Amino acid sequence: MSNVQTHSLFTDFDINLFKAGKHYRLYEKLGAHLIEKDGIKGVYFAVWAPSAASVSVVGDFNYWTGGEHLLQVRWDSSGIWEGFIPNIGHGAIYKYKIASSIGGVITEKADPFSFYCEKPPHTASVVWDLENKWNDESWMLNRKKHNDLDKPYSVYEVHLGSWKRGDDGKTFLTYLDFAKDLVNHVKEMGFTHVEFMPVMEYPYDPSWGYQLTGYFAPTSRFGTPQEFMHLIERLHQNDIGVILDWVPSHFPDDAHGLGFFDGSNLYEHPDRRKGYHPDWKSLVFNYGRSEVRSFLISNALFWLHYYHVDGLRVDAVASMLYLDYSRNDGEWEPNIFGGNQNLDTISFLKEFNEAVYLNYEGVQTIAEESTSFPMVSKPTDMGGLGFGMKWMMGWMHDTLNYFKKDTVYRKYHQNELTFSMTYTFTENFMLPLSHDEVVHGKKSIFGRMPGDEWQKFANLRLLYGYMFTHPGTKLLFMGCEFGQSAEWNFEQSLDWHLLQYPYHSGIKKLITDLNGLYKSEPALYEKQFSSExxxxxxxxxxxxxxxxxxxxxxxxxxxxxxxxxxxxxxxxxxxxxxxxxxxxxxxxxxxxxxxxxxxxxxxxxxxxxxxxxxxxxxxxxxxxxxxxxxxxxxx
The missing domain is CATH 2.60.40.1180 (Golgi alpha-mannosidase II)
Incomplete structure (x- = not known):
């Protein structure tokens, strides 16, 4: 006999929205929620598993044995299993043990909606209450004045695991450490925003966070959800906006993750030509499935709601838009019009952007999109995808290609710099010098500069000065602000000791002053997206x-x-x-x-x-x- 009581947080309206792909607050219903039923405290669990024959909650409260806490499937064909387990609470560790109705497959999965996860390499979910007393009212009331498209937008991109480490060079700092050291550094440098590479829970450090298994949980590597909230609060208190990298493009096939969740292709597209990413050996969401769209859009709004986030930078948009992305002939199927655009993705991205801008004032969405796909940063009612900004990958490639040339030959290549002005105002472009440009043998940004030591630093100063005066918003990866000479290594701290040397400290002073110039001179931001x-x-x-x-x-x-x-x-x-x-x-x-x-x-x-x-x-x-x-x- 199951020790689970019948209970539901879902109304018929919720179910109808979920089935239609229009439920944007699923995190309030699915997952693990601390409630009180008939005077008894416990946890309500709900999970979407339509191909399951049975679903058990297993955890540290029942010795990880299935059958003791069996959830009940709803009668409405929604595929949702739910129930109330009394006398367990905050901090309980659990998974779902799912017996599939397909071939007798049994999976043991982390909760897709868990708010907190065990610290990797452990993979279970943790019951957690997200209640928090925020103290950033001034920022939230006025952030539209900081975040509008006619305001300065200078972004410091950060990988938390390698920005700085403990004295032993190995120990991660905590969210509370970052709330002091990182906030002070960003404020001193004058950046207007911080962009965190993915903080959602991920199992594998070398993925840099781009292979997610806990979409609703900030990684436990650095602390608790409330401690991450405190970091964001401290940034806001210092007038610094927060952007999160968001990865709706793909997810890993780890045994505890979303892949093959209930013995079926639940979250991923069942056709491998659409459901598998050959570059990253990962799975691709089924953007045409209504419940998956609700999951993803709910996830985006979750971070804006519970964590007061000011923007989402959407990773790998190009891979989402094209059916033939990284695929050879015969490895993809054209859409109904015979083209290579993924129509389900286009529809999903428009709906995502509409939901974000409708529900949250003063936020921005930013697309990492590397092709000439039209109107990425134009409103959906104009036929665009609806993003606020788009990364200007062409500017980045052309500029770095130009700067690596010996100055003797630059007179033959000036068009590589001037060419950007032929298309700069077709989108709301952000100029990125991101983490992707300082890895995999590309050298650091400083390392790409030609000449002797003095010329390298002079070229770097020139590059940054040109970047900050070129139309568009700015993004600079951590370490670039003091001329890090080595490539970025995710396994170690930045080379902060370089700041003892005058050339490196000079670069830091230069970036500080460029940020000050950008913020103080309206000509650099008021019409940054207009040919005027x-x-x-x-x-x-x-x-x-x-x-x-x-x-x-x-x-x-x-x-x-x-x-x-x-x-x-x-x-x-x-x-x-x-x-x-x-x-x-x-x-x-x-x-x-x-x-x-x-x-x-x-x-x-x-x-x-x-x-x-x-x-x-x-x-x-x-x-x-x-x-x-x-x-x-x-x-």
């Missing part, structure tokens, strides 16, 4: 590898003049056209001594001459330091 915010002065001086442009804000007085010298040759009396009379006041110079530069300095005030140049009535003669970018304002 940019104008070339001269992009055709290939011979000298110099170009210049104007960034524009809502008010003409805020406009900035930017000039970049991509060689180590000092340019004296370098003339550029200026749109009006006045004086050029220098706001930033990457060649300054405080950054490790050569200190080839012009006057901080440069007169504008009544001398036509570059098709303009006025001009100014500037002194350009080697491998440098300068920013001016007209006064």
């Amino acid at each position: 915010g940019f104008e070339w002065i001269n992009y055709s001086d290939h011979q000298n590898a110099v170009f210049s442009f104007i960034r524009k804000g809502n008010l003409e007085k805020d406009n900035l003049i930017i000039i970049c010298n991509f060689t180590e040759v000092v340019r004296e009396d370098y003339r550029i056209g200026i749109p009006k009379r006045g004086i050029l006041t220098e706001l930033f110079n990457s060649d300054a001594k405080i950054y490790g530069g050569s200190d080839v300095l012009d006057s901080k005030k440069v007169p504008i001459d009544t001398f036509p140049y570059d098709g303009r009535d006025y001009s100014a003669a500037l002194l350009l330091g080697p491998l440098s970018v300068k920013v001016f304002k007209i006064s």
Whole structure:
């Protein structure tokens, strides 16, 4: 006889929404919930397993034996098994033991909706209460002013397991440690947002968190859910937004995970051409199944609701959009129109974005999408996918390819930099120098720079100055902000000792000042996604590898003049056209001594001459330091 009492949190309306794929709060119903029934405290369990013949809850409260706590299947063909187990509570460890009606298969699974998991390598779920007293009201009430598309958006991308480790070099820091050290660092550097590589529970460290088994649980490697909430709260209290990497694109086939959950292809697409990812040897969600869509959208909203998250960066969108992604001929099937687009995915992504923006004001979704798929960051009512922003992968590849070239040859490749301006305003682009660019033999960003030590650092300063003055929001991976020289290694801390050396500390000072410039100058963010915010002065001086442009804000007085010298040759009396009379006041110079530069300095005030140049009535003669970018304002 089962020691489970009949109970349900589901209404008929819930079930109808679930079956239709429109239930976006499934985390309130499925999973393990602490309740009181007839004066007795216990846990209500509910799990979706339509192909099961029986489902038992096994755990540390019944010696992991099946049959003692059997759940009951609902009568409504929803496939949900549920029941109340009295006298167990917070901290109970459990799994679902599922006997399938298909071939007698028995699986033992972690709860797809568990709020907390055992610390890897253990794989069970933990009953947990997410109640928390938040103290970030000011941020939550005003975050729209921080998060809008016409605001500065400078993102520090972090892998928590390797940002910094304990004194022994091996021990993970905790969420509480990060709430001090990481918050202080990000605030000092002036970043507006932190983006965490996936914090949802994952079994395998080398996956960096991109192979998830606990979609609703922050990894227990660093502490409890409430401790992760405290980290987010501390960031908010310091006016720093929080973005989470979210992985709806694929999941691992670990025995305790979502794969083959009830003996059937429940979460994954049953057709291997759509349900298996050859690159990552992982399973792909069935985006056309209503209940799976409810699971995924509920998961996205869960992090926005319970953890006060300000944005979701969606991983591997390109792999979701195309049926032939990483597949050869014969390994994929065209859609009903004969094309290669995954129509179920497109529909799902639109629905996901609509749900996010409808339910949470002041948040953003960001797509990591590397193809020319149209209108990724345009509203769904215009025919777009509905994301707030899209990573500008083309800019990243072209820019890094240009910068690795010896300066002697750059005059032949200037179009690699100027080309981005032909498509910059087709999407709301974020410029990423992410973790993917500092692994697998690619070298660190610093390591890609050519020349001797001084030239490498000068090139790096120039790259960052160009990045921060180019239209679009910014993302920089941890370690890049001080010129980490080695490739990123997920198994160890960043090389913080490098900050004792002047060139590295100079890069840190440079990024701090660039963040300050970005936040203080409206011309760098008010029209960052509009062609009205940019104008070339001269992009055709290939011979000298110099170009210049104007960034524009809502008010003409805020406009900035930017000039970049991509060689180590000092340019004296370098003339550029200026749109009006006045004086050029220098706001930033990457060649300054405080950054490790050569200190080839012009006057901080440069007169504008009544001398036509570059098709303009006025001009100014500037002194350009080697491998440098300068920013001016007209006064």
